[in-house]
Amino acid sequence: MTSFGFGRELVERAEGAWIWTRDGRRILDVTGGVGVLNHGHNHPRILDARRRFAERGRMEVHKAFFSPYVAALSHNVAELLPGDLNISYFPNSGAEANEGAVKMAYKYHGGRRNTILRSDISFHGKTLGAGSLTGSAENSFRFPGLPGIVVYPYGDVGAVRAAIEAARTPDGCDVYAIMAEPFSASSMRSWSEPDLYELRRLCDANDIMLIFDEVYTGWGKTGSLFYFMRYPDLLPDILVYSKSLGGGKASISGYTAREPVFRKAYDRLSDVILHSTTYYGFGEETVTAIEAINVVVEDDYPARARQIERILRPGLENIHKRHPDVVGRVAGTGALWGCS
Numbered sequence: 001m002t003s004f005g006f007g008r009e010l011v012e013r014a015e016g017a018w019i020w021t022r023d024g025r026r027i028l029d030v031t032g033g034v035g036v037l038n039h040g041h042n043h044p045r046i047l048d049a050r051r052r053f054a055e056r057g058r059m060e061v062h063k064a065f066f067s068p069y070v071a072a073l074s075h076n077v078a079e080l081l082p083g084d085l086n087i088s089y090f091p092n093s094g095a096e097a098n099e100g101a102v103k104m105a106y107k108y109h110g111g112r113r114n115t116i117l118r119s120d121i122s123f124h125g126k127t128l129g130a131g132s133l134t135g136s137a138e139n140s141f142r143f144p145g146l147p148g149i150v151v152y153p154y155g156d157v158g159a160v161r162a163a164i165e166a167a168r169t170p171d172g173c174d175v176y177a178i179m180a181e182p183f184s185a186s187s188m189r190s191w192s193e194p195d196l197y198e199l200r201r202l203c204d205a206n207d208i209m210l211i212f213d214e215v216y217t218g219w220g221k222t223g224s225l226f227y228f229m230r231y232p233d234l235l236p237d238i239l240v241y242s243k244s245l246g247g248g249k250a251s252i253s254g255y256t257a258r259e260p261v262f263r264k265a266y267d268r269l270s271d272v273i274l275h276s277t278t279y280y281g282f283g284e285e286t287v288t289a290i291e292a293i294n295v296v297v298e299d300d301y302p303a304r305a306r307q308i309e310r311i312l313r314p315g316l317e318n319i320h321k322r323h324p325d326v327v328g329r330v331a332g333t334g335a336l337w338g339c340s
Helices: 044-055 068-080 094-108 128-132 157-166 193-206 259-266 283-298 301-322
Strands: 011-015 018-021 026-028 085-089 115-119 149-152 175-180 209-213 238-241 254-258 330-333 336-339
Touching: 044 283, 068 085, 068 254, 068 283, 085 259, 094 128, 094 175, 094 209, 094 238, 094 254, 094 259, 115 157, 149 157, 157 175, 157 193, 175 193, 193 209, 254 259, 283 301, 301 330, 301 336
Parallel strands: 115 149, 115 175, 175 209, 209 238
Antiparallel strands: 011 018, 018 026, 085 254, 238 254, 330 336
């Protein structure tokens, strides 16, 4: 922000990948809105969906009435995700979705387990709970957070295995969840395919909830709809996503659980309000997300990301080769690339 002076600029308007400032300059925006702008600025289909909702006077928020928009969005997400990932909840932000996912994992075990594993390189949000699960310089100040957090080196399945063994008690395994980013947008690193499968096996063997955070990487950016979906039969117990789900216009996130996980955690009348939000059923955000997903699928954003990779990878590697004193490393996948 300070290096390029953008914090001092006033933007007049934005469309697609372009921003126009008040003084008439046109800027090519390659930031992707830090993961939000898969669709670019002010995508016409997104704007039309929101306009139709408003013009027809649709009901926005009401907890006493069933929301057909939430039902439709949940159905569409379930149709796209593999396996039995089919029960969804839609809060506002990625941090809130991660909090909900961790809460479901804890509730799945009835509060009988007290340890959660997270990576040393991670970003899960800035609330007290999600922030304490984040291994990022942005959260360098140590606020109080969740108890029982154990940190493992990113992508190191051997360290995860050791952490699980160290957390054993006379009553059995004490780990209720493992947080993992299959592809880290913070560092442009990824878990290896064998280690992701081994991570899944460890969770199955110890009845641990495996949570994949794809808040940044979801909806086509990495060349597949979600990064984990490039690997056949690999499933998290809970998948977390946000950012471009809102089409660049709405603040909405989601987490989708495997049906048996949801059923064990919450599927009884006494527990239905243990997790809720004031704005649940927020119609305009939900119809925005429905249309945003439609665009991702119909315009095949994963294929577009793979095409971007065919341009970016050799171009950035050439820059690295020509300027090794300036560029130390080039890494990425799909439309997500970085230099250091």
